[in-house]
Amino acid sequence: MLRIWGRISSINVRKVVLCAQVLGIDFERIDAGLSFGVVNTPDYRSKNPNGLVPLLEDGDFTLWESNAIVRYLCAREGSALYPQDIRQRFDAERWMDWQQTELNPASGPAFKQWIRTPAEQRNPQVIAASVAATEPKFQQLDEHLARQPFMAGDALTMADIPIACEVHRWWGLPQPRPAWPHLERWYAHWLALPASRGVLDLPLS
Template sequence: MLHLWGRLSSINVRKVVLCAQVLGLDLPRTDAGLAHGVVDTPGYRAQNPNGLVPLLQDGDFTLWESNAIVRYLCAGQDRLYPRNLRQRFDAERWMDWQQTTLNPAGSPAFKQWIRTPAEQRDATVIAQSVAATEPLFALLDEHLSRQAFMAGDELGMADIPIACEVHRWWGLPQARPARPHLERWYAGWLALPASRGVLDLPLS
C-alpha cells in the first residue's frame, strides 16, 4: 500500500528511504522533482500543493514533509519511535533542529559545490555556509560524547535526518575538522546494511 514519490538526489527523500530500509519496509518509489518533473502536474499538486518531494502514499492517505513521514513510518511499525513522552519529544526536538537550523546552514555550500558549475561558484557563499555549519557539527559531536544516539542509548527516529545531513556535509569536497564522537556514530550507520543505497551514494 505504500508508495514514495521523489528522487534520491534529494536529502529529504533519502531520509524516508533510509527510514524504510531500517524498518525493513517495502517502499516502491517513483522519481519526481527537478529533471524528473511530475511535481508540477495537477495530479501531484492535488496531493502535495507545495510541489515538493517527498510525497508518501499509504492507500488513500497522503503525507508530505520528510520528517513527518519518518515519524509516521516509525510510529506505524512501533520501532524507533519513543513511547516515553520526554524521550519522544527529545527526538522531536532534534528532528526539528535538523530541518530548521542544520539544513539551512549547510544548504548554500552544498548547492555551490554540487549544483553550481565550477566557473560560477561563489567562494564567499561557501565560506559563510561553512562558518554557520561547523559550529552545529561541533554541537552534535559534543552531544554524542554523552550518549550513543541522538535521543538515548538506542537508534531512533531522530538519528535518521541527522545521518542524512552528515552524509551530505561530509560528501562535499572541502576540509573538515575531526569530530570523533560524530565519526563513531556515523561509522555505526555505515556498518548497517540498511544504509546501502542511501548513505553510500555520491551527491548529485
C-alpha cells in the same frame, strides 16, 4: 505497498527511504522533482500542493514533509524508533526540528554551490559563510554524542535518521573538515547497517 515520490538525490527523500529501509518496509520509489518533473502536474499537486518531494502514499493516505513522514512510518510500525516514553519522544522530536530549522539552512548553501552550481559560477564567499555557520553545529552534535551513543539515548530513534542524511551530505562535499570523533563513531555505526545501502553510500548529485 508504500509509494515514495522523489529523486534519491534529495536529502529529504533520502530520509524517508533510509527510514523505510531501517524499518524493513517494502516500498516503491518513483523519481520526481528537478529534471524528472512530475511535481507540477495537477495530479501530484492535488496530493502535495507545495510541489515538493518527498510525497508518501500509504493506500488512500498521503503525507508530505520529510520529518513528518519519518515520524509517521516509525509510529505506524510500532517501532522502538518512535519512543513511547514521552520525554525521550520529545527529545527526538527536538533534534528532528533542529535539523530542519538550524542545520539544514546552514549547510544547504555550500552543498548547492559545490554540487548544483557549475564551477565557473561558484561563489567562494557563499561556501565560506555556509562552512562558518555549519561547523559549529556539527561541533554541537559531536559534543552531544560524547555524552550518549545516539541522538536521543542509548539506541537509535527517529531523531538519528535526518541527522545521518545531513552528515552524508556534508561529508560528501569536496572540502576539508575538522575531526569530530564522537560524530564519526556514530556515523560509522550507520554505515555498517545494511539499511544504509542505496542511501548513505551514494555520491551527491
